[in-house]
Amino acid sequence: MLVKDKYSLSALAARKRSGLPFAGSLGMKKETPQIYKVEPAVASEETDDALDPDIFTKVLTLSNVTTIDQRIRQPERQPVKSEDLIPIHKFLSVRRSQRCRFCEHNLSKPEYNPSSIKFKIHLGAFYHVPDVIIYRLARDDMQLRLCNRSQYPTHVRLLSFDQFALIAHSKIDELERSCGEAEKEKKSASSMVGHELCESPATQAANLKSCLRNAFKEKVNVVLQLPNEPILLPARDDLAEYELTAPQNLKEDPKAVLWRKGNKVVISAPLTVIDVELEDKRTGFVFEFGAVSYKT
Template sequence: MSCTSADNSGDALICVKRCNSLSSVIEQVSKLINYYSKVVQAEKAEREQRKLFQRRARLSLGLAETKLARLGGRRSSLGTKSTSTPKRNFKSVAVDVEDVASKASENVEPLSDDFYTKPVDISETTTLRQRFQQPLSQPRLVNDLLPRKAHLTARYSMRCRECEHNLSKPDFNPSLTRFKIQLIAMHYVPHLRVARLPPLCYNQEETVIMSLYNPLQHAVPIQLELSSAEEERIPQATAEVTLPDSELIVAAKEDAIDYGDIEPTQYDDDPKIIHFRKANRLQFYIKVKPLKAVGNVQFSCHMKYDYHSKTSLALRSSSHDQPEMVPLDLCVDINLGLVSLPKPTVDNVSLE
């Protein structure tokens, strides 16, 4: 019981010392804040006084050139007025600098016994920037950090480099998060993603499931073609890939389909190519055979489709019934990750 009480008293003493040191730090910081707030007030008063002197100087020079300055002694009195700016004076600051200056203390908390022997984990230690952002506590460990408020950021608008039209323009009202103009590519370009990826081993052909998502309001036939090695910007392909030869028709985006108001369009899909279809989503198969034993499995392909131009639809004459079709050719770089190690076998029998 005595050992336990001694330990508890020691912990309590350490807590009291830490609270005292923390209270002294808080007091010092509050003095600094009070001092600098009064310095700011003094500088503001000085600026206002300087503006007043400059205004009086301009007024005196203007009156000296008019007929009003000829009246008895007015001109001489205006000409003798001092137009010099006041000197900088901080006598109005009530807090003395010596009171807020940091002073060395003789009472320093002793280091723990395992301070020099305990291994240091840098990931658990805060950086100087993190400590300066919280001057009251200045935590030494990451677990002691407190959440911070997000700083205000500016809203930027983007323009096209060729036609200089606005592509993205936020609303001027700071309380709103919507955009007045939002013409980013994800609203007009079909999304090509990896839906299911099996382990890819060297020199072994695997089936990878890719997905297509159509954000447009009309059906889009998409043709996929492998990029040639002669193109400059194309990275070197590290796999032999077999893409579908036929066009992949992705249905239009219809928000009412989820509520059952509109029946989805039926397509005659080949089960050897199409894995899944629902609304404006489509999944299909590709064959991938890594050609390198180490490194990433990557390749590039061209995604070709026709886009209904809204600009041409708005500007077209009444004689045209169909909007203009703009053929687009986009180059897509696909990285399927690292090559997997082959499964170990013994006497042609798998260990799984």
């Protein structure tokens, strides 16, 4: 949907063009463009930008003064103070309606107000993929902070490259055997049950093979001791933003999970350097998590 379709601008434009002659007809005379003479700028020692008399005595507050980027964005005014800034004109961004090739579900709808969309769809992976940040790094230990920004809880598992290779090879063999089987029945669009991404077994096998190639591109000379059990990441709760409480009755290794606060977890991963002589230390792991897409 375009802007002209929403506000019926196409009909108005067509009605105006109907009374105009064709641009290439003989009735239109070609006029030579007129060239205007522009006087060159002359350098002058006198400028209008006078400094305030108290600029060297008054305490400077950076929040009240505009930056160079803000002044360049408004060349006609170039305000010095932040209170003199005016809103910048921005173009209206419009989305296209797209559907999945396999299940025919709406991936994005051309709505101008995201809160009015029937299927609340977040197009950014920021709200689905948990964050993994190096929280603290020591000589023989690395702490990772995991954060779940989704509104649904998920389980996270950290795997080494060797563990991932064993799991991926068995999964690829299983998918290649099931390529010839019939596809499962599609779920109704009005159901409230979560569904996995609609990918064929051949596509899933190709994705796993690509992940295997990317995992073993770099040589690893540091081994991480990762937790063996999956780690629960609670859902994000905007109402309890200032009252972060950890979930109770969780049987976890206290040496692996250091602390919890809301939807954030910090885990410990001890380091073991294989080749000490190398200056460039490299390590890596595979991050596995569960993502659920619910229809509302």
